[in-house]
Amino acid sequence: MRKFMRIGLTGGIAAGKTTVSHRFAELGATLIDYDQLARQVVAPGSVGLRRIVETFGPNALAPDGTMNRGWMAEHVFGPDAPADALERLNTIEHPLIYAEAERLERAALSVRHDGADASAADGDDAVGAVQIVVHDIPLLAEVIDSIPFRFDHIVTVEAPAGMRIARMMATRGMSRAQAEDRIRHQSSVSERRAIADIIIDATQPLPDMLAQVDRLYAGWVKDARRRSSSTSRPRLQI
Numbered sequence: 001m002r003k004f005m006r007i008g009l010t011g012g013i014a015a016g017k018t019t020v021s022h023r024f025a026e027l028g029a030t031l032i033d034y035d036q037l038a039r040q041v042v043a044p045g046s047v048g049l050r051r052i053v054e055t056f057g058p059n060a061l062a063p064d065g066t067m068n069r070g071w072m073a074e075h076v077f078g079p080d081a082p083a084d085a086l087e088r089l090n091t092i093e094h095p096l097i098y099a100e101a102e103r104l105e106r107a108a109l110s111v112r113h114d115g116a117d118a119s120a121a122d123g124d125d126a127v128g129a130v131q132i133v134v135h136d137i138p139l140l141a142e143v144i145d146s147i148p149f150r151f152d153h154i155v156t157v158e159a160p161a162g163m164r165i166a167r168m169m170a171t172r173g174m175s176r177a178q179a180e181d182r183i184r185h186q187s188s189v190s191e192r193r194a195i196a197d198i199i200i201d202a203t204q205p206l207p208d209m210l211a212q213v214d215r216l217y218a219g220w221v222k223d224a225r226r227r228s229s230s231t232s233r234p235r236l237q238i
C-alpha cells in the first residue's frame, strides 16, 4: 500500500522558503519548485514564451531568444507597471506550471524510493516507503482558490519585511525600491497565515529552524503510515 502526503510550502520572498524546502528534500521529500517551473514554461521555443511575446510585445524577448526577465519584472512589478500586467502574465504562466507540476507528481509517485516502478511491485507495498511531496509555491495564498491541488498541510515560512528587503538587497542585487515592489505585489503575512496550518519562524537561529523542519517531517511520515491503513491509493485530487 502506498503512503503519500502532499504539502504546500509558501512564504514571503526571501523569508527562507528555499532553505526549508532543501531540508525537506534532504530528508527524502520529492520537491516541486514552482519558481523553477515558471522558468521552464517560458524557455526558448515554448508555448508560454510565444504567448508572452504576443501579449506584451517584442520587449519581452531578449536578443538571445530567452524571456527578458529584467524588462518583464519591471513591466509587472515596477512603479509604472500597467494595472493588469501581472494578472495577464499569471494567466499565461500558471496553467502551464500546474500541468507540469501534476506531471512531475505523477512521475514521482510511479517510482518507488528504491527506484523501481511502483506499478510493477504492488505486492511489496505493505511495507512500502512513505512519499512526502512538497509543492514549493511562493504565491500559494494568491492562487489557493484556483490551483488544482488540495494539500494535507500548508506551511508558511515567515520573516519580517525589513529583514527580507535587506536580504534581497544583499544577495540578489536588488535596489530597495525593487525589493519593496516585489513585496507589495505579494500577499501579506496575515493572508499567508490564513491559509497555512503550520508557521515556520525564519528569524529563529538556523539550527533551530532546521530542527523544526525535521520534527514536522517525522510527524508527517508517522501520520502517513497511520493513514495508509484506511487508504489504498495515492490521493491525486486535482
Ligand SMILES: CC(C)(COP(=O)(O)OP(=O)(O)OC[C@H]1O[C@@H](n2cnc3c(N)ncnc32)[C@H](O)[C@@H]1O)[C@@H](O)C(=O)NCCC(=O)NCCS
Binding pocket: 012, 013, 014, 034, 035, 038, 069, 070, 072, 073, 076, 086, 089, 090, 093, 137, 138, 139, 140, 182, 185, 186
Ligand atoms: C516576473 C518574472 C519574469 C521576474 O523574474 P525574476 O527572475 O526577477 O524573479 P523570479 O522568477 O526568480 O522570482 C523570484 C520571486 O519573485 C516573486 N514572484 C514571482 N512571480 C510573481 C508573481 N507573479 N506575483 C508576485 N510575486 C512573484 C516570488 O516570490 C518569487 O519567488 C518572473 O518572476 C515570472 O515569470 N513570474 C510569473 C510566474 C509566477 O507566477 N511565478 C511564481 C510561481 S508560484
Ligand SMILES: Nc1ncnc2c1ncn2[C@@H]1O[C@H](COP(=O)(O)OP(=O)(O)OP(=O)(O)O)[C@@H](O)[C@H]1O
Binding pocket: 011, 012, 013, 014, 015, 016, 017, 018, 019, 020, 035, 138, 167, 171, 201, 202, 203, 204, 205, 206, 209
Ligand atoms: N533561520 C535563518 N537564519 C538566518 N538566515 C536564514 C534563515 N533562514 C533563511 N536564511 C537566509 O535567508 C536568505 C533567504 O533564504 P531563502 O533563499 O531560503 O529564501 P526564499 O524564501 O526561498 O527566497 P525566494 O522567495 O526569493 O525564493 C538566505 O541567505 C538564507 O541563508
